[in-house]
Amino acid sequence: MPHKGTHSYLKNIAIFGASGLGREVLMLIHQINHYIPTWNMIGFYDDNSDTPKTINKYPYLGDLKDLQAVKEPLYVAIAIGNPGLKAQIAEKITNENIQFATLIHPAVPNEAYQFNQIGEGSIITQGCILTTNVVLGRHVLLNLGCTLGHDVVLGDCCSLMPHVNIAGNSALGKGVYVGTNATVIQFLKVGDKAIIGAGAVVHRDLPAAVTAVGVPAKVIKRHHG
Structure with missing residues (x-):
């Protein structure tokens, strides 16, 4: 079990994305602070002009242009589930004062003896399990209760929704x-920008830029780019 502790200072953090996932990431920040005070949440950024002025008592601070104008050090968590949009936002944030926050729920084991590698900006929520020698790229989202077996590799900006299971030695682009x-069973490869539907069971390799659904998963659509 994690233990409560203290830090001598808190790091300012903002969330880009003020929708439901943004509020879930806010909850994760509070959960982290409950055990080890780490973050000073200052508010939300979002390019949606209909964003309310306050989100769960935190202010809406502006759009991407406003974020790019920040003059003080700031950590940012990108709370966007769509991998393509998430990648675009991450690429556009070029302000040298900004770093991407890596957020891991305090009850998720993440010890040196696991030999896992977690990329900058990744978000790992409550109930997730990463066994050993797992590699996550940058800005990977693991939503509630995901499990990743040994030697799993997830490429940059992958988004896994709640209770996804990726078996050992599988790799997602x-x-x-x-x-x-x-579920993705063991020793499989899934190509870049693929979409796997809810409840699907992937039992063979999937090419890039396809949508696959069902049990077993079958390709129903091919995407451009």
Whole structure:
């Protein structure tokens, strides 16, 4: 079990994305601070002009242009589930004062003896399990209760929805989206920008830029780019 502790200072953090996932990331920040005070949450950024002035008591601070104008050091968590949009936002944030926050729920084991590698800007929520020698790229999202077996590799900007299971030695390319309760069995490869539907069971390799659904998963659509 994690233990409570203190830090001598808190790091300023903002969330880009003020929708439901943004509020879930806010909850994760509070959960982290409950055990080890780490973050000073200052508010939300979002390019949606309909964003309310306050989100769960935190202010809306502006759009991407406003974020790019920040003059003080700031950590940012990108709370966007769509892998392509997430990658675009990450690429556009070029302000040298900004660093991307890596957020891991305090009850998720992440010890040196696991030999896992977690990329900058990744978000790992409550109930996730990463066993050993797992590699996550940058800006990977693991939503509630995901499990990753040994030697799993997830490319940059992958988004896994709640209770996804990726078995050992499987590899997902960049920008893969995996729907709730989907499973990828062991020793498989999934190409860049693939979409795996909720509840699907992937039992063979999937090419890039396709949508696959069902049990077993079958390709129903091919995407451009």
